[in-house]
Amino acid sequence: MSIPTHRPGVPVERDGHLYREHRFLLPLDHAAPDGRKIEVFAREVSAIAAPEAPWLVYFQGGPGHPADRPLTPSGWLKEALKEFRVLLLDQRGTGLSTPVNRQTLPLQGDAAAQAEYLSHFRADSIVADAEAIRLALGSGPWSTLGQSFGGFCSLSYLSLFPEGLREVLITAGLAPLHGHPDRVYRATYARVAARNAEYFARYPADQQIAQQIARHLTEVTEFLPTGERFTAHRFQMLGAFLGGNTRIDGLHYLLEEAFIETPEGRRLSDKFLEQASQFVSYAQNPLYAVLHESIYCQGEASNWAAARVAAERGDMEPESVPFHFTGEAIMPWYFAEDPALIPLAEVAEILARKEDWPALYDLEQLSHNQVPVAATAYFDDIYVDHGLASETASVVAGLKLWETGEYHHDGLRADGEKIFSTLLKLARGEG
The missing domain is CATH 3.40.50.1820 (Alpha/Beta hydrolase fold, catalytic domain)
Structure with missing residues (x-):
């Protein structure tokens, strides 16, 4: 060298x-x-x-x-x-x-x-x-x-x-x-589900609030401060809080200020949307989204493993009851909704289909x-x-x-x- x-x-x-x-x-x-x-x-x-x-x-x-x-x-x-x-x-x-x-x-x-x-x-x-x-x-x-x-x-x-x-x-x-990335997500989704259960056992009322927010986002158009629409499955990305020892309580404090009464009816507060935007955008670290599944790949394609395994489970959709926050899984729709990732959608698709990754x-x-x-x-x-x-x-x-x-x-x-x-x-x- x-x-x-x-x-x-x-x-x-x-x-x-x-x-x-x-x-x-x-x-x-x-x-x-x-x-x-x-x-x-x-x-x-x-x-x-x-x-x-x-x-x-x-x-x-x-x-x-x-x-x-x-x-x-x-x-x-x-x-x-x-x-x-x-x-x-x-x-x-x-x-x-x-x-x-x-x-x-x-x-x-x-x-x-x-x-x-x-x-x-x-x-x-x-x-x-x-x-x-x-x-x-x-x-x-x-x-x-x-x-x-x-x-x-x-x-x-x-x-x-x-x-x-x-x-x-x-x-x-x-x-x-x-092994294929699928085995990673099958294991970690089970951990994420258990962590959700732990969170909602600590704050039982938050399960209803989370369901209300997800339903609200499918019925009412809300925008993040960066200008794009805030969707229900993007709301699930707040599961990033669940990976920490103390941040789990931060998620509760975020949810408790979610709704506010306005002349147009019940809406998500500016404060909530501002804080949430920090966790649902990859503007600061786009490589994380583009390369995440490839870190597990050796001689085979990921083919959007996280999305496929989530579909297998059937309990990770925003409308699922009970509601589940997701972890660090990268979904293909990120590249259709996040302005920092939209220009990288074609690149991400090529990398997801790439099969000839060398051994790590x-x-x-x-x-x-x-x-x-x-x-x-x-x-x-x-x-x-x-x-x-x-x-x-x-x-x-x-x-x-x-x-x-x-x-x-x-x-x-x-x-x-x-x-x-x-x-x-x-x-x-x-x-």
């Missing part, structure tokens, strides 16, 4: 820490190093007292999300900075890393050319970027922390470049290593893994099924698994210091 062009920025001191920007010029396709290039951005955070500490690179959840922009070190980052300097990586296509959205993709040509371009934005390409960046920084094997999709990236890293890794920590991100994992390599690995698997995680996570853990040699019902998918955000320190000790055989 060739060492990329590296442009470090001037460090900024803040609250006892150094923040430095890094930009790297990397191949779009690592198999064609002399071909098209993209820029990948990362932000270094280190303690002023330890500017040469060993590196830890953070793989953000997603796909399609940039790394956090820390205002001050807190949570897992605060804990990590006790020993490491941390590299917060904007995965290709996100943040400041040659961003991808409806505005930039037409630069690649027609829909077929755009789809071919996006085929290089999965975990295998992301970890090839990371390994090239490690070499550019002159680091020896480094440590990694992967949250959610970041854990998927970590497993690809263990498969493709184990020599670059000192130790690997994974939270809520043990990806299924084989090397099962033989993982079965002989020698890199210390510690991971969490949460019993009630609605996005990364506990059963599938346990199956993956059994394949990776030496992986130490922390199974707990204490957290949901966003455990790292809710209790990052404890989770990071526990996993680090576990990986090192200290706990």
Whole structure:
């Protein structure tokens, strides 16, 4: 692997820490190093007292999300900075890393050319970027922390470049290593249904409110602040709240202010519509919608797996009683309703039908893994099924698994210091 062009920025001191920007010029396709290039951005955070500490690179959840922009070190980052300097990586296509959205993709040509371009934005390409960046920084094997999709990236890293890794920590991100995406949605829809039941048991009156909102949206035209119609099945997307430990209560507070009396009758309040719009648009992370099902694909097409499995169940329609919120499943109708996605509909369809996705994992390599690995698997995680996570853990040699019902998918955000320190000790055989 060739060492990329590296442009470090001037460090900024803040609250006892150094923040430095890094930009790297990397191949779009690592198999064609002399071909098209993209820029990948990362932000270094280190303690002023330890500017040469060993590196830890953070793989953000997603796909399609940039790394956090820390205002001050807190949570897992605060804990990590006790020993490491941390590299917060904007995965290709996100943040400041040659961003991808409806505005930039037409630069690649027609829909077929755009789809071919996006085929290089999965975990295998992301970890090839990371390994090239490690070499550019002159680091020896480094440590990694992967949250959610970041854990998927970590497993690809263990498969493709184990020599670059000192130790690997994974939270809520043990990806299924084989099989069609259908099996993911069959498992996670069951978790979503259970989480809905838990939510409505805590707030029984909200079941009636949710049904009223869904029925209202089929009978009355309501518009989001961004101008498009708010539909009943888009209302179901507020199930994003259910993936967190405390956000479940935030959903209740949102619903309790849904309706307001107006001269035209009972309508959804501006406040409710404004808050809901933040959860039903992919304007900030369109790659998440376009690439989501492909993160599970190896040698076969997804063919809109989430929509097909939902249809199999028959209880996920907006008019279903009891009402169900959905999770992170991506539906084809998103690309007909979300203004940020409408221009990407043809690209999304091509990617959904794509069959020749390369392998993301090397099962033989993982079965002989020698890199210390510690991971969490949460019993009630609605996005990364506990059963599938346990199956993956059994394949990776030496992986130490922390199974707990204490957290949901966003455990790292809710209790990052404890989770990071526990996993680090576990990986090192200290706990």
